[in-house]
Amino acid sequence: MFIALRVRGRTGIKGEIADTLDMLRLTRINHAVLVPETPSYLGMLRKGKDYITWGEIDQETLTSIIEKRGRFPGRGRFTTEGLTGDYASAEELAEAILKEETTLDEVGLKPVFRLHPPRKGYNHIRKSFREGGTLGYRGEEISQLVKKMI
Secondary structure (H helix, E strand, O other), rough: OOOEEEEOOOOOOHHHHHHHHHOOOOOOOEEEEEEOOOOHHHHHHHHHHEEEEEEEEEHHHHHHHHHHHHHEEEOOOOOOOOOOOOOOOHHHHHHHHHHOOOHHHHOOOOEEEEOOOOOOOOOOOEEEEEHHHHEEEEEEHHHHHHHHHH
């Protein structure tokens, strides 16, 4: 399971890339979505590489993001009473999502997480992650950035 974060805004973006980011539900800066590891989604992530960053999320980070930034429709905060399904905690829900047994939509949570800007800021925002920047594929190190943004 990947997590994708929107890093750059809409100014000067080509229409094709804007459509791809809209399909991923990454419409604003500092929004995050969970994406399954399929070839079609991987192609979409690569197409938006100059505007987003992504990587594999671990269970600990997913649990904290669900607890702190998960919302129900109507801006309701995450509680286990509001969930549809047999999940007694955020840890159980995170484990089920990582095993792709369920999705956020199926349990009643919004699919987009609205995050804060990262503490201590981004690295160079127009460089790829390999070059010491922010954009593109990060792998396991995406968890460090997400923890700075929760």
